[in-house]
Amino acid sequence: MATLIECIPNVSEGVRTEVVDAIVNAALSAGRGVTLLDRSSDKDHNRSVLTFLGDGPGLVDAMAALVGKATELIDLRQHKGEHPRLGATDVVPFVPVRGATMKECVALAEELGKRVAEANALPVYLYEEAARSEERRNLANVRKGEFEGLAKKMESPSWAPDFGPARPHESAGAVVIGARAFLVAYNINLGTANLAIADRIAKAIRHLSGGYRYAKAMGVALTDRGQVQVSINMTNFEKTPLHRVFETVLSEATRHGVAVVGSEIVGLVPQGALFAAAEHYLRLEAPPEPQVLETKLLEMSLSGRLARSE
Amino acid sequence: MATLIECIPNVSEGVRTEVVDAIVNAALSAGRGVTLLDRSSDKDHNRSVLTFLGDGPGLVDAMAALVGKATELIDLRQHKGEHPRLGATDVVPFVPVRGATMKECVALAEELGKRVAEANALPVYLYEEAARSEERRNLANVRKGEFEGLAKKMESPSWAPDFGPARPHESAGAVVIGARAFLVAYNINLGTANLAIADRIAKAIRHLSGGYRYAKAMGVALTDRGQVQVSINMTNFEKTPLHRVFETVLSEATRHGVAVVGSEIVGLVPQGALFAAAEHYLRLEAPPEPQVLETKLLEMSLSGRLARSE
Numbered sequence: 124m125a126t127l128i129e130c131i132p133n134v135s136e137g138v139r140t141e142v143v144d145a146i147v148n149a150a151l152s153a154g155r156g157v158t159l160l161d162r163s164s165d166k167d168h169n170r171s172v173l174t175f176l177g178d179g180p181g182l183v184d185a186m187a188a189l190v191g192k193a194t195e196l197i198d199l200r201q202h203k204g205e206h207p208r209l210g211a212t213d214v215v216p217f218v219p220v221r222g223a224t225m226k227e228c229v230a231l232a233e234e235l236g237k238r239v240a241e242a243n244a245l246p247v248y249l250y251e252e253a254a255r256s257e258e259r260r261n262l263a264n265v266r267k268g269e270f271e272g273l274a275k276k277m278e279s280p281s282w283a284p285d286f287g288p289a290r291p292h293e294s295a296g297a298v299v300i301g302a303r304a305f306l307v308a309y310n311i312n313l314g315t316a317n318l319a320i321a322d323r324i325a326k327a328i329r330h331l332s333g334g335y336r337y338a339k340a341m342g343v344a345l346t347d348r349g350q351v352q353v354s355i356n357m358t359n360f361e362k363t364p365l366h367r368v369f370e371t372v373l374s375e376a377t378r379h380g381v382a383v384v385g386s387e388i389v390g391l392v393p394q395g396a397l398f399a400a401a402e403h404y405l406r407l408e409a410p411p412e413p414q415v416l417e418t419k420l421l422e423m424s425l426s427g428r429l430a431r432s433e
Numbered sequence: 434m435a436t437l438i439e440c441i442p443n444v445s446e447g448v449r450t451e452v453v454d455a456i457v458n459a460a461l462s463a464g465r466g467v468t469l470l471d472r473s474s475d476k477d478h479n480r481s482v483l484t485f486l487g488d489g490p491g492l493v494d495a496m497a498a499l500v501g502k503a504t505e506l507i508d509l510r511q512h513k514g515e516h517p518r519l520g521a522t523d524v525v526p527f528v529p530v531r532g533a534t535m536k537e538c539v540a541l542a543e544e545l546g547k548r549v550a551e552a553n554a555l556p557v558y559l560y561e562e563a564a565r566s567e568e569r570r571n572l573a574n575v576r577k578g579e580f581e582g583l584a585k586k587m588e589s590p591s592w593a594p595d596f597g598p599a600r601p602h603e604s605a606g607a608v609v610i611g612a613r614a615f616l617v618a619y620n621i622n623l624g625t626a627n628l629a630i631a632d633r634i635a636k637a638i639r640h641l642s643g644g645y646r647y648a649k650a651m652g653v654a655l656t657d658r659g660q661v662q663v664s665i666n667m668t669n670f671e672k673t674p675l676h677r678v679f680e681t682v683l684s685e686a687t688r689h690g691v692a693v694v695g696s697e698i699v700g701l702v703p704q705g706a707l708f709a710a711a712e713h714y715l716r717l718e719a720p721p722e723p724q725v726l727e728t729k730l731l732e733m734s735l736s737g738r739l740a741r742s743e
Binding site: 129158160221386387390392393397398405409411414418419423424425 | 437439468470676693696708710714716717724725726734735
């Protein structure tokens with residue numbers, strides 16, 4: 124199975140299209156078999172969120188080139204925007220999609236961190252699953268004080284970078300690199316306007332209050348529909364699958380005499396989450412993915428693209 | 434959504450690898466955006482089954498080149514093999530996989546038929562969904578008498594070809610072109626050794642005896658496992674979906690006090706069949722396919738490949 128990893132660099136430029144173009148092109152030229160899946164720039168935030176897909180080595184090459192180009196073209200001393208940021212390349216998470224483990228993504232984050240620190244004399248912090256201390260796990264914590272407060276923050280030995288020099292890059296600040304799981308936003312709608320029932324069911328399934336380890340949930344009123352919703356963040360759909368959470372919500376709703384009227388996935392979802400549901404309910408004796416025609420075609424296309432660039 | 438059509442030409446050469454290579458290469462060179470998904474040659478049958486994927490125009494170009502090359506390189510007067518055959522290119526079915534209708538595939542079969550008849554002075558018969566008379570719908574019927582009996586068969590006005598000359602091509606015979614639905618082979622295993630129960634359930638779901646329109650089924654003993662199986666051919670998984678047939682088998686098995694212990698898909702399956710099951714059981718408010726990350730990547734890859742060849 125071809126490896127598929129997602130990498131979503133956030134760069135501190137959302138206005139000058141030609142700068143974002145140059146940054147994207149640097150990544151695509153350097154990263155063998157890397158595809159740009161989505162690109163979204165926000166003028167108010169003065170920030171662009173770029174979604175790349177590829178395998179590990181391709182993505183590390185692409186991101187090293189991207190960080191280099193962003194460091195060259197973005198000067199945070201001139202940068203204004205509503206979104207908090209620490210660097211020209213602000214944050215680079217690696218996300219396993221298929222055929223890759225979290226451990227591999229942590230190793231990619233470390234490799235990229237080492238490379239961009241050396242090539243650009245840039246301090247690098249590792250966050251989330253790649254964090255080397257608990258207080259660096261949370262991105263907001265690492266970013267606190269922003270670019271403007273970074274020199275002062277780095278004076279404290281507890282904020283020595285994981286790679287690179289012990290003071291900010293003059294114009295590019297620092298970069299935060301890490302690994303995290305794919306998030307699936309999944310909502311289940313109930314045939315009642317009683318928000319207390321959605322709240323109780325949310326409590327039943329979420330990790331915080333005794334539920335599934337990789338589920339966060341809360342009740343939400345859908346006023347226009349006269350319904351309520353159990354709004355769920357699935358933080359690891361492989362270990363806590365959608366269909367299991369759905370069945371628990373169904374069971375809890377039934378206990379309250381309430382119908383489950385529908386569910387919705389918000390944003391992108393890896394096919395594995397849906398195939399797992401089909402496998403469960405059809406009682407398939409083996410995971411169906413290797414037999415899926417489009418997957419076979421995608422595998423050929425991914426490996427073919429790699430071969431062409433060699 | 435990028436169109437995806439499967440085309441599975443069967444050519445009458447299963448021994449000389451270099452001939453099959455030349456035929457495959459002719460197709461791939463001529464067909465923009467066409468991929469060879471699978472290739473399987475059988476020496477005893479002296480026949481190769483080639484599975485191509487692409488969009489309509491790409492596949493017609495590829496198949497026109499393939500028929501031309503097979504006509505040039507294969508002489509049926511010298512051909513021996515166990516499998517019945519009428520021509521150098523024996524049969525070419527177009528199969529809609531996604532984003533294409535049966536009607537469009539029938540039109541492709543007609544377009545290809547016209548082209549190869551003119552380019553190669555080759556008689557062409559249209560079969561299955563592309564057949565213009567009931568007696569040509571069944572491939573075995575069209576192929577009866579094989580290459581050796583073709584000249585005699587064509588003397589009858591009822592076997593005038595749909596395109597091309599009224600007598601066989603001297604060395605390449607005739608070609609049978611058509612359109613048919615994707616077949617999904619789907620088996621459901623029961624926790625009993627009683628074959629009569631599998632037979633009764635097969636009768637309940639199959640079209641022939643009052644069941645689903647696009648299901649064929651029979652009971653099979655799985656002697657090694659001490660179980661029986663409802664063995665199903667799903668002839669149109671979009672109109673008669675797997676999950677609906679599964680639920681009916683479950684209901685009928687329950688009525689007999691028998692458990693459904695598992696199910697299996699044999700061979701390839703389009704992802705739509707599995708996404709439909711996930712959509713049904715998770716009560717999704719919209720078909721999930723447009724949100725699937727790998728599908729988005731495949732769409733980009735398919736359209737990207739087309740763009741590169743322009």
